[in-house]
Amino acid sequence: MIKNILKISGLGVYENYSWPPGTEDFEKKNIIYGWNYSGKTTLSRVFSCLEERSLIADLQGCSFALQTDAGEINVGNISSSPLRVRVFNSDFVRENISFSGQGFKPILLLGKGSEDAQRKVEKIEVRNKDVAQAIQRIAGRINDLERSFEEAKREAARNIRQTLRIDPYTATHLVRDAASLQGKGSALRSEEELARLIEQALETDASKPIRLEEIQMKPPLLPHIRAEVEVVLRSQPSLSNTLDALKNNPALEQWIEDGVHLHQSHDHCEFCGNALDQERMHQFSMHFSKDLEMHRDEIRKAIEKVKGTYHQGDLPRIAEIYAPYREELQEALNSYSVAIGGYNQAVKDYGLILQEKLKNPYQAFEAPVIPMPLILSFQNEINSLNRIIQKHNQHVLEFESSRTKAAEGARLHFVQQFLDDQNFLGHERRAKRCASRKQRLERSVEVTRPILSELKASISQAEEGRSRINEKLRSMLGSEAVQIKSQKNTSGSDEFLLIRKGGKPARNLSDGERTAVAFAYFVVGLEDLTEDQFKDTIVFIDDPISSLDANHLFQVTASIRETFFHRVPQPNKTTSWATRCKQIFISTHNFQFFDLIRELEPTAKKEARLYFIKKISATKSVLGNMPKSLSRYSSEYHYLFEAILGFHNSQDKASFENLMMLPNAVRRFTELYTYSRIPTPRDGSVDQRAEKLFGSESAKRILKMLHKFSHGNNIESFTASNELIFDLEHTVNDLLGHIQTNDPHHWNALLEAVQP
Structure with a gap:
């Protein structure tokens, strides 16, 4: 199980992220709420790397580290991660479903009479999981040995470079010299001879001796x-x-x-x-x-x-x-x-x-x-x-050749000494032995891949998959407006088509229909897993209700409850709710959906956690504990008021922690407040309601800036301008001043709600 996110760097709003102090560790059920552009989908892509056991294309160049029950998982060891992860996000939709009416991959489900094949699949996958863990351990050991050996080479090269004043002389030169000694006798010298060689090697041109005359005997004797x-x-x-x-x-x-x-x-x-x-x-x-x-x-x-x-x-x-x-x-x-x-x-x-x-x-x-x-x-x-x-x-x-020869003799002595020391320690030998074992294990996994493919093909029931997706779609959309049809493609494999009633290709789906189809496909895909496999799976669902209306929110929530949560009998003949999978993460920008999901059992703190993700600068988002003003109420209204009030009371407004999200917060709060006061029909606008409540002049002052600086890059340009921050201060003063003066009961209730 994933406990927390140690760090993320080089990734959009997570340029240099680390787990905030005091933030609670993840539990089995984790709900993440945050507005658009706050970094929810980016976070889901980190989990996609865990699913793929490698960096996905959009995340090349970044790094991250997650703390799990099995230890740290990072970019360096992700290929041997023992975690089974499934992720639903916009990438999943793009990669798996074509909304132009063309086919997408069939879902593999257990068919009748396939129990024996499934048992074999489970046995192979359990073994492969054990092998993957063994490979991870061996890879860690190899890394340790290689780091130790590389450091020893660098240290030996550094000693040679400093002792003999050879520059450059690196680990690469050391390896080259070591290769030259292969098959030859030992290059070690005695202490006296080594001292002489070093002294001779370090001689400078200034120390070159002069020629001496021989002694002549005087004749006669x-x-x-x-x-x-x-x-x-x-x-x-x-x-x-x-x-x-x-x-x-x-x-x-x-x-x-x-x-x-x-x-x-x-x-x-x-x-x-x-x-x-x-x-x-x-x-x-x-x-x-x-x-x-x-x-x-x-x-x-x-x-x-x-x-x-x-x-x-x-x-x-x-x-x-x-x-x-x-x-x-x-x-x-x-x-x-x-x-x-x-x-x-x-x-x-x-x-x-x-x-x-x-x-x-x-x-x-x-x-x-x-x-x-x-x-x-x-x-x-x-x-x-x-x-x-x-x-x-x-x-x-x-003199010159002797000096060069002496330097070579001393250098090769130290290289031989390094080789003898390493041979005694056996770092390289053990690393090679581990690498050989790792290759054998990896080959054993590769051997099972075609076997697994054949077994899974034998239990694939494309028609049953189609009917299960259609069942989910009817549940989430409340009709058969969009259905799935299965057929064989040119290669003889099963594929699915999206059709409307009457069998015509569904080419112009609404955003809500697209989301429903994709999420149904994802949920049914999880049924490919056995019960034990599902218990060992971590699921991350990012905004599965994009553009769905309020009625459909309840149906998607019901589908999530049915798929991921169930009642478990207790010894006292009662039942309690539990999570079917190993761990689930659900992120959303829709507060109504957030409120529905958090109410799904289990809700006890020992099993469920609530988190809030917010963008506080162009390169920084923070995932932290859910604020009390959001967790205590079934509305985001109180949280919005708390954020605005915090800015209003702040002495240094340019450095206000939530400055990046404030234009959106003020706009959303204004929409909700004016709607609560004047519940206009659906086609009524916030501008109309604000003009009736605040007056024409005040309404224009309050809404003018919010219309311009409440989305995307406009917010980033807003935070770079002190003049615009000054305008926002006036906007907040006008808004809160109106409520405090003209709606004191509402004002006092809001103040009481956000008190600690």
Whole structure:
């Protein structure tokens, strides 16, 4: 059962409608009263969508949501709605009946001997109803899973976009990357590698490293001159003129050598002042011969050569090297430092012993042993450093492609991570499984459609349908002015024709006759349903009495009572009235018909509800509880007075809630008031009655504006003009002022009637 209308949007006067606070929920019997253009037929079209389980043509682009016992039904899930709904409105008349005398579809009714076929129909329809409910549940589950999966894709894409600064990167790109990983190994990377890839992917052009020069080894190395140094260390100068005292005392020898050079042109010693012994000076000069000087030069040359093998390489700095190789470079530099230290120490050792040889040129020295592993280690460490520099330089050459490759590696890692997470959660897998089950259920329903058609065809009794429609028409019209004739069309199917007495096609039906035929056709069509099906059906009837005169109103009301309401025996041997169908809605603009329908049992509030629908702006109508002034009296007269009085007492008349309906209300009230005072014949006009009651001048003021602004778009143009609202205020003042002054008893009775 439908409980209320949660919302309607984008639909005429229901541009942005929601269920008003305090409005009572629908019950089994619901009567809706409202004037023309208030939105009754539009509301019935929302129910037509429930009947069709899809948006009808006129409602494309709108949305709505209804609260039911089975949960919310909206545009998104209407196709799987479990409700059985039948709607009578102007659309039903247009789509089902041709008033040009041509045929319309026959009504399917149970014929004698068709009980077995009907039981099969009922069994299939019960099953299909259960299947429809299951499909609705599965569709909801699929929607939930798909929403969850889509949100997960969007979230994963957003994380990739933000982490790797890739723009654009959407769920569509994620799906494309996921497809590229199909059939391949996992794209996951270790934490360390992923961090490196992200760092490399985020490098800017400004961070592009510079090319570094490789470390060059200085030739020769110490082993290359070792043999030459060893010869120098073991060699001695000529000994023919050497003095043993000096030879055996290097320090004294050095002191004497310096002194000889200082005293080349001196006769006396600069140290002691004594005269120099020239013979002794000659002996000293002979001692420091050319051979000794040449020998010392060889030693000095050897010292310089050894110094030339000392290595001080131009090493790369950590900050200059490409980040992924920095740790490797640091390790290589540490090893290089140890190796170069050992090598350079060997060089120093050679230099020191040569210095000793220079001081003791007559002494033979042994060269220090050079450990070859030390030399090899030194060479290997330089090679290691150069390999790192080479990799760095290669990265400089491949900077752009490496950055792109790193970004791809990191991106695919995150895509693989998303796929693994989703595979664990199983959203997509479960959604596919649900979709497969939903398709199977839908196919099972489709399989039954031709079976149902065949079964229903077997129980179709077009002639009985014709007689039932004719019976309804005689009841509603009180004669056989219009009847139904059945015949076979060119395809062999049954169709109905509208005829007059004598068998001529009924081509020019009055509005009342059209309404009667359409409503009779609709009511008999409901007899296609079994009793149990009818109990489970929601019916919406929109203005079934359009243009019918007062006599016919009673006959239509009687037909509605017979079709939709019945007495039910009670345990205490009494009876009570109940609704035959699951729920019924009847809307009308005719207050007399509204009064007749609301009096039909049941009327208890627990089963029946009264509603009033009113248009308060060009895009807004409100469906709410019936005002007390309408529900307490069997006339709309009191309600009209209450609305007019409310406007009269309003401080802000331009914002008066019922402003849109007020011109109609004043006109209708004036018609009823003048008729109650001067009950003229049928051809008497409200203008004539008003002129007699109010006087010629007042009557023109009251009626002038109402004739112009009491229908359709005129009302909308009226509400857009403050000047016209001001004129309406004067009209209301004149009307109410006349009644209050000239008809005080009537005035006081009206005031008492509308008191809360």
